[in-house]
Every structure is written in structure tokens, then in C-alpha cells.
Amino acid sequence: MTASLKAIDGAADLPAMMTALGAEARAAARVLAIASTAQKNRALAAMERAIRAHAAEILRANAEDVAEAKAGGTTDAFVDRLTLTQARVDAMADGIGIIHDIADPVGAVTERWQRPNGMTIERVRVPLGVIAVIFESRPNVAADAGVLALKSGNAVILRGGSDSFRSCRAIHDALVEGLREAGLPEAAITLVPVRDRAAVGLLLSGLDGNVDVIVPRGGKSLVARVEAEARVPVFAHLEGVNHVYVDRAADLDMAKSIVLNAKMRRPGVCGAAETLLVDRAAESNLAPLVTMLLAAGCEVRGDEAVQRVDPRVKPVVDADWDTEYEAPIISVKLVDGVDDALAHIAQHGSHHTEAIVTADETTAxxxxxEVDAAIVLHNASTQFADGGEFGFGAEIGIATGKFHARGPVGAEQLTSFKYRVHGTGQIRP
Amino acid sequence: MTASLKAIDGAADLPAMMTALGAEARAAARVLAIASTAQKNRALAAMERAIRAHAAEILRANAEDVAEAKAGGTTDAFVDRLTLTQARVDAMADGIGIIHDIADPVGAVTERWQRPNGMTIERVRVPLGVIAVIFESRPNVAADAGVLALKSGNAVILRGGSDSFRSCRAIHDALVEGLREAGLPEAAITLVPVRDRAAVGLLLSGLDGNVDVIVPRGGKSLVARVEAEARVPVFAHLEGVNHVYVDRAADLDMAKSIVLNAKMRRPGVCGAAETLLVDRAAESNLAPLVTMLLAAGCEVRGDEAVQRVDPRVKPVVDADWDTEYEAPIISVKLVDGVDDALAHIAQHGSHHTEAIVTADETTAxxxxxEVDAAIVLHNASTQFADGGEFGFGAEIGIATGKFHARGPVGAEQLTSFKYRVHGTGQIRP
Structure with a gap:
């Protein structure tokens, strides 16, 4: 990489620079695709050490980013997402250790069968190629996404929010140190080395076929832009408008525990519940559920039947049913059994995560x-929608589309497959 | 469907008609997604019977299409692809019987594991939704694609070449008879009811999110247009520039048999070999392979070393290495062992199907x-690149991309998955 690429604010010829960067990532992907598990793990171990060793530089770079953001007058929430602490740097290093320890998906034979002519066919996992990750203010995504891509044998091009540029660069430097130690190409984890926002548009174009998939990590406007403009596949979810349906056959204590957790454990995560559907055939469940949510500090919105439970319940409007609050707010509705719940979810759900509480196995x-969602749960909280909770070690996001990846996108979901055919001279009649 | 939609040449308001058609297909997809295997198989059995029962109408409609095509002055090859015979109608019906008999992929649990908290997670196959199949002159694709989509629980929108419009309509009528007999929605298999070519552009737009994937079946210009314009995922392959590498450790008799079959069994299929790479370390294999190909009526193109074998060998030009001949022509090259063969394939291969002939297991x-292709074979012919030969029963095409489907696209590849989580009241700490 030439010195000019290190410029913070822009490059003389951004399109040419991005094209070169795509070609270098493609070349690195070819090397990574056939790198051994041991070599990739050597790099991961070195990266974990480097992140810990360079914590001071990372925090210093981050302090500059934070100072600039504050001077620019951003919100407290934004500054919180941007800010790294020693604990957050430690968590980043710990995360690399977890990825080091998970199984290498590449090379795994997922199916094997023999044909009548004696040929054996194997379906074996291979990397996707080059992944572009476009994220916003959280600089730790640079480490999370970089190492997950590496574990799955992919090259990655990282494009962080321009506000976190210095932090990402410091983290990236540590990751590259790990690549170098393991003898892997430095372009395996590439950081777009300029803040120029036009770089995003170029990434979305696919860089002459050198980007195989784009993963947006950020708010709705980023994801919507990526989905609208990308000329290559996207692993994205736009939102999680998730429901908990409390069926007539639900155990009320279990329902209370699950609803409270689904909404209030962390109201801002994409697996949080936004709407509670209560079976009218067990309308007596409504009051204790609503009262419990209000007592926990959750705003409750509902129609007149729900409002009758407590004067603090606010009127619900049509738009509520399609809203991901990302806040301690929940909309509540009485429905006529599971069919009505299914109809409501079909109309308003976002294909993310949906849960039913019931003791009736047939209804469950x-x-x-019948629910069309990436994750459907029976008698468990929607907040389990998470790659770590699924046992994937880590995730790069939760996909709500149906193509390739769906649900938590971990190392395995960042792979494709090929067929290996073993013959003894077979020809086709 | 209103009578006006039955117009052959156009609709008063094509965009509105196509939008309505997408919405109807989506509604049908919801029904199909939860249809039982028995109900889908009842429809398939009825379709097979209906195709046989209506063979005369199908052949009559086809004769009109063929007459129009001949009057328009098309090529013989085009007329051959367009023409149906009693044998071809029988084969279409037989094909439906095969799809009837394959396993239903929907509902299959492909993985199941338990989490430390006692939750069980299952990964289960679900349909993709609505598939649009855009094809050219072969009318049998209407039946093949329609029934494969149905078996996998998807609704399908078929758009055939305008030259085969009457044939497709007659076939479609028979398929709809089967849907009706099984009580499934008629929009489950929809034929775009007008010849207006603008319908293709509207399909490529995704019809307001009501098309989930597009499968182009046809020549390079169709596939290229679909890949360039589609706003939804595409299962496509642009071409199969496939290689057979004859390693130094190859058995010559096996190599001759495989090379002859790979090129000459059916030179026009996408699994046919286009380039023969011969290891220079066993240069003595070159002459017998080239002589055999010439004797079989295959045109051989090569550099001077290859030309020395026989005066009938023609000079190769650079463009040959990237050409899918779809004809009895092969380009031949001496390479310096497996590494050189890999480098040549990396530069010129189309990620479709690649084969090695060798007795050396390490080289194989x-x-x-290391070869980046959907299908890689050891000691077997590239012509096995076919869903039927893989045991998939049938295929809708061979995908060379890495997303979702790769290789032969059968019923299983037309599904996605969801996670079903079974709990006993678990909440996330």
C-alpha cells in the first residue's frame, strides 16, 4: 500500500484506489481459501495478543475520535457507541479468543453419498470469497467482523463510520500484525484507508466483481441504503418487529417471565419483543402481563380493552404494529387464538424472531x-436471537432474508460449498 | 384471472397486471408453504395424467408455434428446440413422475442440537417463496420448472419465450388442472399470460417484493441481461468453460475414455469440456489423446507443440481459452504439472465443473x-454435471455463483431454512 493511501481525508483518485483494494482483497482471498486451520488460528492468537498489547494506542486513537465527535455535537448515545474503554478492548480481545476456539467451517464435509455407478459425491464447505462490512460508529465491529471473516477463510474489506476512523485504524493495525506473524497476506483484512464517504458507493458497486457479499452493520438508514444500492448480495436485516403470543394454554408464570425478558432484558437489541399478543380465550392473562410490564418501567400501548387494565396504558395507533421501538415500549393486542396471532404476524412481522408461550404442543x-421468520421459539424468550446463544461463537449480524444466510450469521454462514466427486474412471452413458 | 389477462399479445395495463400477478403468486406461496407432502403429490400425479391426457392439444398448440417460427425465418436449431413430439410430451410427463417420487425437502430437519440451558434448536427446511423462471424456446421448461417449484413448496411465475407462447399455455393448462384437482391455488403455477416482452423487465424488478428469486434458463444474452437488471437474487450460470487436466500420473486408457466422454458425449451441454490440459511431464499422452479426438470428429486447437501431433490441429488463439464452444471443438494445452493447471483454470475457468485424471491421490x-468451481471431479467425466446424475431427480439449472445454490439446482436447493427453538420457559440472563 502506498503512502498516499494512508491519507485520512481522501485519495487523489478514489475509484482507482478502491479498485486496486478490491483486486488485492481477491488475491488474498485465494490464499486464505486454502490456508490451513492451524495457520488461521496462529493469526487469530497473534491478533488477540496484539489487541491487548496495543490497548493504549487503540484507546488514544479512540480518544481523538471521541473528542472530535463531541466537538461536532453528536448525541450521548452516539458517543457511547463510539467510546472504547479498557474493558471494551479486553472484550474485543476475548472475542478473538472465542473465534480462535470455534471449529473451522472450511473443508467440513456436510454430506456424502454414493451413486449407483460407484462415484462418491461429497458436499464440502468453502469460503465465500471477499466480504465487505460497512458499519457505523462502533469500532469493535472492525475486530469482530475481521476475525470472523478470517476464521471462515474469507478476505474482508472493512469500512467503518468516518467518526470512528482513527479507532478502526488502530484496531486494524493490530489485526494486520497478527496476519503478518502468521504469514498471511495483509490484504486479508483491509480497512478502507480514507474517510471519504464516496468509498461506500464504490463498495456497493462490487469493485469489478471483487466483492462477493456486503454486510451492513448499523441503523436502518444504512441498511436500507445498502439494500437499495448494492449490486452484489447483501446479508441484512432491516428490523426486528418481534412478537410474543401468549396462547390460551400458556402457563401464566412462564408467560410473565418470558414476556418480561423478551421486552425488558435489553429493549434496544434486534431480538427484543415489540408486540405482545394475548389470546382472548384467556383474557384473564392480560391484566397481570400489562401490570407487570408497567411495574418494570415499560410503556404499554393498547386499544380500549388493554387501556381498561390500567390508566397508564396509552392508546395504540396503527403505526405501532409496524414499529421497532428499540426502547422500553410495547404494543399489546388481544387476538382470537393462534390463527389470529398468525394473521397479525404475517401482516406486521419482519421475519426476524417470533415466540409462542403455550403448554399445547399442537398449537405450538x-x-x-406457519410463522415465516428466521427464528421461531416455543416457550423461550425472543432475546435468544443471537449467534452466541445459538452456540455459533459469534455473529456478524442476524439475516432476515431467505437467501444463503438466515438468522444469526456466524462463521459457518460465511461459507458456500462445492461438490467433490471421486470416481474410478466413470463416464456418462 | 379476468378474461382480459388471457389476451395473447398484450394487456391494456401491463404493469398493473404483472403487479396483480405477483400478489396472487405470493398468496399462493403462503398456502403452498404449509401444504402437506400428500397434497402436493396429489397435484403432481394429476399433472402427469393431465399432460398425457392433453397431449393432442399440446402438440396442436406447438404446431402453431412452430409454423409461426418457420414463417418468421428462424434457424433449424431454434425450431428443433421449439418442437414438441409425442416422445417429448411423454418425457415431460415422465419427468413429473420422477419429481412426484423424490423426497419432499420441506420440513426436513437438517440439524438439531441442545444448548446448555436445555433449549433444543432445529434447523428445518422451508420454501423460498415465489420463483420467477424466465426461459426461451424450449416449452418443456414450463413443466419441469413448474413441478420442481411445486415439490419444494414454492409458487412459480413462468415466462416463456414469446415464440413458444401457445405451447407453454397448453402445458400450463394441464398443470393448473392438477393444482385444481388437489385443491391447491391456481396461482401456484402462473404463466405470464401475454407475449409482451416488457413483462420480462417487470419480473426483473421483483414485482413489489413478490418475486424472491429469478432463474434464467436460456442463452448467454438472456442470462447476462437477467444478471445485469434483476433487483432480486438470481440463480444463474453464464457459461461452463470446463477443463480436463490429465496429470503425469494418469492412466492413459482412463484419460482417453474420460476426455472423449467429457467433450463428445454431448458437446453442447454446459458440463461439456472445452479445454484439455496435458501434463508436460507425461507429454507422450498428448498424441494419443489428440489423435483420438480427431478420429471422433472433434476439431482440435492448440499451440505448436499440439500442432506437431497432427496436421489437422488448428492454431489456438487467446480467445479460445475463454470460449464455451458448445460444439465438437476443444482447445489443448501442455502445462507444467498440477500447479500450472490450477493457474490456467483460475484464469480461464468459469467456476462450473473441472476434472483431473490421475492415479496420485495427493495430486487429486x-x-x-484448490479449484474454485461448483463441481470438481477426480477420475470421472465432466458430463456428470447434472442434477439427475447427482441423484437430485431433476434440476432447474446449474448455478455457478456461491450464494445459496451452487451446482445443480434441484428441489432441495429451492428451499431456505428456519430455526425452531423448543424451550421450557428459558429466558436469557
Whole structure:
């Protein structure tokens, strides 16, 4: 990489620079695709050490970013997402250790069968190629996404928010140190080395076929822009408008515990519940559920039946049913059994995560079968929508589309496959 | 469907008609997604019977299409692809019987694991939704694609070449008879009811999110247009520039048999070999392979070393290495061992199907591991690149991309998955 690429604010010829960067990432992807598990793990171990060793530089760079953001008058929430602490740097290093320890998905034979002519066919996992990750203010995404891509044998091009540029560069330097120690190409984890926002548009174009998939990590406007403009596949979710349906056959204590957790454990995560559907056939469940939510500090919105439970319940408007609050707010509705719940979810759900609480196995099976969502749960909280909770070690996001990846996108979901055919001279009749 | 939609040449308001058609397909997809295997198979059995029962109408409609095409002055090859015979109608019906008999992919649990907190997570196959199949002159694709989509629980919108419009309509009528007999929605298999070519552009737009994937079946210009314009995912392959590498450790008799089959069994299929790479370390294999190909009526193109074998060998030009001949022509090159073969394939291959002939297991493993193609074969013919030969029953095409489907696209590849989580009241700490 030439010195000019190190310029913070722009490059003389951004399109040419981005094209070169794509070609270098493609070349690195070819090397990574056939790198051994041991070599990739050597790099990951070195990266974990480097992040810990360079914590001071990372925090110093981050302090500059934070100072600039504050001077620019951003919100407290934004500054919080941007700010790194020693604990957050430690967590980043710990995360690399977790990825080091998970199984290497590349090379795994997922199916093997023999044909009548004696040929054996194997389906084996291979990397996707080059992944572009476009994220906003959280600088730790640079480490999370970089190492997950590496573990799955992919090259990655990282484009962080311009506010976190210095932090990302310091983290990236540590990751590259790990690549170098393991003898892997430095372009395996590339950081777009300029803040120029036009770089995002160029990434979305696919860089002459050198970007295989784009993963947006950030708010709705970023994800919507990426989905609208990308000329290559995108692993994205726009929102999680998730429901908990409390069926007539629900155990009330279990329902209370699950609803409270689904909404209030962390109201801002994409797996949080936004709407509670209560079966009218067990309308007596409504009051204790609403009262519990109000007592926990959750704003409750509902129609007149729900408002009758407590004067603090606010009127619900149509738009509420389609809203991801990302806040301690919940909309509540009485429905006429599982069919009505399914109809409501089909109309308003975002194909993310949906849960039913019931002791009736037949009703549960119907719900799990008929709801069209990446994750459907019976008698468990929607907040389990998370790659770590699924046992994937880590995730790069939760996909709500149906193509390739769906649900938590971990190392395995960042792979494709090929067919290996073993013959003894077979020809086709 | 109103009578006006039955107009052959156009609709008063094509965009509105196509939008309505997308919405109807989406509604049908919801029904199909939860249809039982028995109900889908009842429809398939009825379709097979209906195709046989209406063979005369189908052949009559086809004769009109063929007459129009001949009057318009098309090529013989085009007329051959367009023409149906009793044997071809029988084959279409037989094909439906095969799809009837394959396993239903929907609902299959492909993975199941338990989390430390006692939750069980299952990964289960679900349909993709609505598939649009855009094809050219072969009317049998209407039946093949329609029934494969149905088996996998998807609704399908078929758009055939305008030259085969009457044939497709007659086939479609028979398929709809089967849907009706099984009580499934008629929009489950929709035929775009007008010849207006603008319908293709509207399909590529995704019809307001009601098309989930587009499958182009046809020549390079169709596939290229679809890949360039589609606003939704595409299962496509642009071409199969496939290689057979004859390693120094190859058995010559096996190599001759495989090379002859790979090129000459059916030179026009996408799994046909286009380039023969011969290891220079066993240069003595070159002459018998080239002589055999010439004797079989294959045109051979090569550099001076290859030309020395026989005066009938023609000079190769650079463009040959990137050409899918779809004809009895092969380009031949001496390479310096497996590494040179891999480099040539990396530069010129189209990620479709690649084969090595060798008795050396280490070399074979290296080749199968390092070649980036949907299908890699050791000691077997490239012509096995076919869903039927893989045991998939049938295929809608061979995908060379790495997303979602790769290789032969059968019923299983037309599904996605969701996670079903079974709990006993678990909440996330």
C-alpha cells in the first residue's frame, strides 16, 4: 500500500484506489481459501495478543475520535457507541479468543453419498470469497467482523463510520500484525484507508466483481441504503418487529417471565419483543402481563380493552404494529387464538424472531410451522436471537432474508460449498 | 384471472397486471408453504395424467408455434428446440413422475442440537417463496420448472419465450388442472399470460417484493441481461468453460475414455469440456489423446507443440481459452504439472465443473481442494454435471455463483431454512 493511501481525508483518485483494494482483497482471498486451520488460528492468537498489547494506542486513537465527535455535537448515545474503554478492548480481545476456539467451517464435509455407478459425491464447505462490512460508529465491529471473516477463510474489506476512523485504524493495525506473524497476506483484512464517504458507493458497486457479499452493520438508514444500492448480495436485516403470543394454554408464570425478558432484558437489541399478543380465550392473562410490564418501567400501548387494565396504558395507533421501538415500549393486542396471532404476524412481522408461550404442543407446532421468520421459539424468550446463544461463537449480524444466510450469521454462514466427486474412471452413458 | 389477462399479445395495463400477478403468486406461496407432502403429490400425479391426457392439444398448440417460427425465418436449431413430439410430451410427463417420487425437502430437519440451558434448536427446511423462471424456446421448461417449484413448496411465475407462447399455455393448462384437482391455488403455477416482452423487465424488478428469486434458463444474452437488471437474487450460470487436466500420473486408457466422454458425449451441454490440459511431464499422452479426438470428429486447437501431433490441429488463439464452444471443438494445452493447471483454470475457468485424471491421490486432493468451481471431479467425466446424475431427480439449472445454490439446482436447493427453538420457559440472563 502506498503512502498516499494512508491519507485520512481522501485519495487523489478514489475509484482507482478502491479498485486496486478490491483486486488485492481477491488475491488474498485465494490464499486464505486454502490456508490451513492451524495457520488461521496462529493469526487469530497473534491478533488477540496484539489487541491487548496495543490497548493504549487503540484507546488514544479512540480518544481523538471521541473528542472530535463531541466537538461536532453528536448525541450521548452516539458517543457511547463510539467510546472504547479498557474493558471494551479486553472484550474485543476475548472475542478473538472465542473465534480462535470455534471449529473451522472450511473443508467440513456436510454430506456424502454414493451413486449407483460407484462415484462418491461429497458436499464440502468453502469460503465465500471477499466480504465487505460497512458499519457505523462502533469500532469493535472492525475486530469482530475481521476475525470472523478470517476464521471462515474469507478476505474482508472493512469500512467503518468516518467518526470512528482513527479507532478502526488502530484496531486494524493490530489485526494486520497478527496476519503478518502468521504469514498471511495483509490484504486479508483491509480497512478502507480514507474517510471519504464516496468509498461506500464504490463498495456497493462490487469493485469489478471483487466483492462477493456486503454486510451492513448499523441503523436502518444504512441498511436500507445498502439494500437499495448494492449490486452484489447483501446479508441484512432491516428490523426486528418481534412478537410474543401468549396462547390460551400458556402457563401464566412462564408467560410473565418470558414476556418480561423478551421486552425488558435489553429493549434496544434486534431480538427484543415489540408486540405482545394475548389470546382472548384467556383474557384473564392480560391484566397481570400489562401490570407487570408497567411495574418494570415499560410503556404499554393498547386499544380500549388493554387501556381498561390500567390508566397508564396509552392508546395504540396503527403505526405501532409496524414499529421497532428499540426502547422500553410495547404494543399489546388481544387476538382470537393462534390463527389470529398468525394473521397479525404475517401482516406486521419482519421475519426476524417470533415466540409462542403455550403448554399445547399442537398449537405450538402449528405456530412454529406457519410463522415465516428466521427464528421461531416455543416457550423461550425472543432475546435468544443471537449467534452466541445459538452456540455459533459469534455473529456478524442476524439475516432476515431467505437467501444463503438466515438468522444469526456466524462463521459457518460465511461459507458456500462445492461438490467433490471421486470416481474410478466413470463416464456418462 | 379476468378474461382480459388471457389476451395473447398484450394487456391494456401491463404493469398493473404483472403487479396483480405477483400478489396472487405470493398468496399462493403462503398456502403452498404449509401444504402437506400428500397434497402436493396429489397435484403432481394429476399433472402427469393431465399432460398425457392433453397431449393432442399440446402438440396442436406447438404446431402453431412452430409454423409461426418457420414463417418468421428462424434457424433449424431454434425450431428443433421449439418442437414438441409425442416422445417429448411423454418425457415431460415422465419427468413429473420422477419429481412426484423424490423426497419432499420441506420440513426436513437438517440439524438439531441442545444448548446448555436445555433449549433444543432445529434447523428445518422451508420454501423460498415465489420463483420467477424466465426461459426461451424450449416449452418443456414450463413443466419441469413448474413441478420442481411445486415439490419444494414454492409458487412459480413462468415466462416463456414469446415464440413458444401457445405451447407453454397448453402445458400450463394441464398443470393448473392438477393444482385444481388437489385443491391447491391456481396461482401456484402462473404463466405470464401475454407475449409482451416488457413483462420480462417487470419480473426483473421483483414485482413489489413478490418475486424472491429469478432463474434464467436460456442463452448467454438472456442470462447476462437477467444478471445485469434483476433487483432480486438470481440463480444463474453464464457459461461452463470446463477443463480436463490429465496429470503425469494418469492412466492413459482412463484419460482417453474420460476426455472423449467429457467433450463428445454431448458437446453442447454446459458440463461439456472445452479445454484439455496435458501434463508436460507425461507429454507422450498428448498424441494419443489428440489423435483420438480427431478420429471422433472433434476439431482440435492448440499451440505448436499440439500442432506437431497432427496436421489437422488448428492454431489456438487467446480467445479460445475463454470460449464455451458448445460444439465438437476443444482447445489443448501442455502445462507444467498440477500447479500450472490450477493457474490456467483460475484464469480461464468459469467456476462450473473441472476434472483431473490421475492415479496420485495427493495430486487429486490438491486439485479438488484448490479449484474454485461448483463441481470438481477426480477420475470421472465432466458430463456428470447434472442434477439427475447427482441423484437430485431433476434440476432447474446449474448455478455457478456461491450464494445459496451452487451446482445443480434441484428441489432441495429451492428451499431456505428456519430455526425452531423448543424451550421450557428459558429466558436469557
Amino acid at each position: 407446532a402449528k405456530f412454529l410451522n | 486432493a490438491k486439485f479438488l481442494n
